[in-house]
Amino acid sequence: xxAAGTNKLTxxxxxxxxxxxxxxxxxxxxxxLLSKMTEKCFKKCVTKPGTSLxxxxxxxxxxxxxxxxxxxxxxxxxxxxxxxxxxxKM
Amino acid sequence: MSDSFGDISNSxxxxxxxxxxxxxxxxDLQDFVEKEQQRAQFSAxxxxxNDICWDKCVEKVGxxxxxxxxTCLVNCVDRFIDVSLFITNRFAQLLQKSGGGM
Numbered sequence: 001x002x003a004a005g006t007n008k009l010t011x012x013x014x015x016x017x018x019x020x021x022x023x024x025x026x027x028x029x030x031x032x033l034l035s036k037m038t039e040k041c042f043k044k045c046v047t048k049p050g051t052s053l054x055x056x057x058x059x060x061x062x063x064x065x066x067x068x069x070x071x072x073x074x075x076x077x078x079x080x081x082x083x084x085x086x087x088x089k090m
Numbered sequence: 091m092s093d094s095f096g097d098i099s100n101s102x103x104x105x106x107x108x109x110x111x112x113x114x115x116x117x118d119l120q121d122f123v124e125k126e127q128q129r130a131q132f133s134a135x136x137x138x139x140n141d142i143c144w145d146k147c148v149e150k151v152g153x154x155x156x157x158x159x160x161t162c163l164v165n166c167v168d169r170f171i172d173v174s175l176f177i178t179n180r181f182a183q184l185l186q187k188s189g190g191g192m
Contacts, residue, residue: 014118014119017119018119018122021122021123021126022126025126025129025130025133029133029137032137033137036137036140036141040144040145041151044151045151060151063151063152063153064151067148067151067152067154067155068140068144070154070155071140071143071144071147071148071155071159071163072136072140074155074160074163074164075136075139075140075143075163075166075167076136076140078163078164078167078168079132079135079136079139079167079171080132082167082168082171083132
């Protein structure tokens with residue numbers, strides 16, 4: 001979309017555009033989370049792949065997902081704290 | 091999961107979205123894109139840190155993150171940034187010492 005084109009957008013159209021962008025970003029982040037979670041929890045919980053995903057493995061995966069979210073949120077908080085600190089240093 | 095994308099998701103952009111086009115009709119869009127880029131960068135960095143620090147700090151998954159893992163995760167993020175800053179500085183020094191002949 002060129003600059004001249006966006007000049008003609010109504011404010012409703014702009015808002016729609018922004019919503020779409022935000023939605024896309026949220027989807028991308030969720031996809032990343034999902035794929036990382038699968039990778040990490042498979043590694044942790046399925047050490048010897050058997051003929052089915054047994055109940056203890058399922059339990060492990062469920063717990064691993066929750067811990068992965070805990071970790072993600074903690075890391076997110078730590079990083080944003082550090083950013084604040086660095087900004088105050090300047 | 092609403093809080094999983096960090097503190098920046100609270101930042102309120104789009105506040106002026108209903109203002110309608112004046113002379114600077116694109117200023118709000120530019121502002122929006124800039125903020126979204128920052129958010130995307132932050133988010134990518136958090137995914138990256140979590141990837142690295144999960145492997146380093148979380149050995150066994152239990153009913154909650156134990157305090158050792160928690161401390162390790164927090165330290166891991168800070169030390170990773172320290173290393174990144176240290177290397178950036180030292181690398182710049184090395185470049186300077188080599189006479190900027192690159």
